[in-house]
Amino acid sequence: MEPSIQYVTTSDGVSIAYYALGSGPPLISLSPTLCFQIDIEWRIPVFRRIAENAARPFTYIRYDPRGSGLSSRDITDFSVDAMMRDLEAVADKVAQGPFSIFAPSTGSAIAMAYAARHPDRVAKLVMWNGYALGADMRTPALDGIIALAETDWNMASESFSRAVVGWADNELGGRMAAMMRESITPATWVASEKQVALRDVRPLLSAVVAPALIMHARNHPYFKTDSAKRLAAALPNARLVLVEGRSLMFGSREVLPIIAEFLGSVPAPPAATPELPQGTAIILFTDIVDSTAMTERIGDDAFRAMTRELDTSLRSAIRESGGVTVEGKLLGDGVLGVFTSARQGIDAAIRCRNAAEATKLELHIGLHAGDVIRERDNIYGGAVNIASRIAGASQPGEILVSDTVRSLARTSANVTFEDRGEHVMKGITEPQRLFAVLPLTG
Numbered sequence: 001m002e003p004s005i006q007y008v009t010t011s012d013g014v015s016i017a018y019y020a021l022g023s024g025p026p027l028i029s030l031s032p033t034l035c036f037q038i039d040i041e042w043r044i045p046v047f048r049r050i051a052e053n054a055a056r057p058f059t060y061i062r063y064d065p066r067g068s069g070l071s072s073r074d075i076t077d078f079s080v081d082a083m084m085r086d087l088e089a090v091a092d093k094v095a096q097g098p099f100s101i102f103a104p105s106t107g108s109a110i111a112m113a114y115a116a117r118h119p120d121r122v123a124k125l126v127m128w129n130g131y132a133l134g135a136d137m138r139t140p141a142l143d144g145i146i147a148l149a150e151t152d153w154n155m156a157s158e159s160f161s162r163a164v165v166g167w168a169d170n171e172l173g174g175r176m177a178a179m180m181r182e183s184i185t186p187a188t189w190v191a192s193e194k195q196v197a198l199r200d201v202r203p204l205l206s207a208v209v210a211p212a213l214i215m216h217a218r219n220h221p222y223f224k225t226d227s228a229k230r231l232a233a234a235l236p237n238a239r240l241v242l243v244e245g246r247s248l249m250f251g252s253r254e255v256l257p258i259i260a261e262f263l264g265s266v267p268a269p270p271a272a273t274p275e276l277p278q279g280t281a282i283i284l285f286t287d288i289v290d291s292t293a294m295t296e297r298i299g300d301d302a303f304r305a306m307t308r309e310l311d312t313s314l315r316s317a318i319r320e321s322g323g324v325t326v327e328g329k330l331l332g333d334g335v336l337g338v339f340t341s342a343r344q345g346i347d348a349a350i351r352c353r354n355a356a357e358a359t360k361l362e363l364h365i366g367l368h369a370g371d372v373i374r375e376r377d378n379i380y381g382g383a384v385n386i387a388s389r390i391a392g393a394s395q396p397g398e399i400l401v402s403d404t405v406r407s408l409a410r411t412s413a414n415v416t417f418e419d420r421g422e423h424v425m426k427g428i429t430e431p432q433r434l435f436a437v438l439p440l441t442g
Helices: 038-042 045-054 080-094 107-117 140-149 153-165 170-183 186-196 202-207 225-234 252-263 291-298 300-320 342-358 382-393 403-409
Strands: 006-009 015-021 026-029 059-063 099-104 122-128 212-217 238-243 279-288 335-339 363-375 378-380 399-402 415-423 432-439
Touching (some): 006 080, 015 038, 015 045, 026 080, 038 170, 059 080, 080 107, 140 153, 153 170, 202 225, 212 225, 212 252, 225 238, 279 300, 279 342, 279 382, 291 300, 300 335, 300 342, 342 363, 342 399, 342 403, 382 399, 382 432, 403 432
Parallel strands (some): 363 399
Antiparallel strands (some): 006 015, 015 059, 399 432
């Protein structure tokens, strides 16, 4: 269930990227802060699971607000009125009748302003660490990160992202930081955060007639419980639920069932997700040929559009061949898949090559078999490194496999193999005999 990203134009001419999943009552989810990008977010397992779970009982809609992600970037006005135009445009496009809103952190002020001004459009409102007064969330630590962003964007993005997801999850924090640097410029982020501090929607709260659920993390360093209590008291029809934990992100096990009960639709049990193997696996490694030169030739925006399309196609190819895409590994322009049989891996490699040709891109493709170590959403081991080196040794559009893969697949993969000789590879002690995958003839 890959999302199809579409665009809508706001009343003031801003292009907003969004996707919609599912077929139930509409639920529009706002971004918690301007450091997300919906296509990159989808490739991070925890965020994709949230979207997939929400799309079972609802039509789940996510969008990139102005100034960030795939939406228009050249923006300086991040006032509540300006940001509300994004929500208005998306809602008018995807929701014919009343809809519900999920609004985490900085999105809450926008959601409440919209609900106050369009009371007939909002069925229910869920907020996570919400606030009505921007000054309530200001702390010396956050102000320090904002000041740091003006001089050291890498350090600021790493610090802010770990504050968002919690310091305990280093891998997720790193991926969040990388997404933040991709989705917004430091100058835009600083400008948006400074304007967030000026928000004050308290005069509008009495006009929010929709039932509101306020979920708030207890003892959070930025979002204070007293602020949540004041917000609940000011809204005419609000319920406050305090939960344990400090992360700005909501945890599915504790929070999602409460949200589902409030919205009146209990999600169906999640579909079984194939697990990454532990032990021997067939490893497929792909990488885009000469991505740096391609970017210089056609420009960043065009190249990103092509790679997003290709990434979706490669993941589909791996899934359709019975494999699992490895999410935790930072691959740059590549995709890593694992399989339980060599036949599946070769089938996926051929599908990946065909998908690349359809997008006018070329791939380096390599396959190896060996033991892997599974850790959460990632795999490790020497076999993974060898698969990467084999891909690097391939010519554009060529599929190279190790002798181990050839031996496993020669009677089942419906292809033939051409000997490419032994290759000495960086960091690999023993030379590897490689074979090119060719179609059967005659």
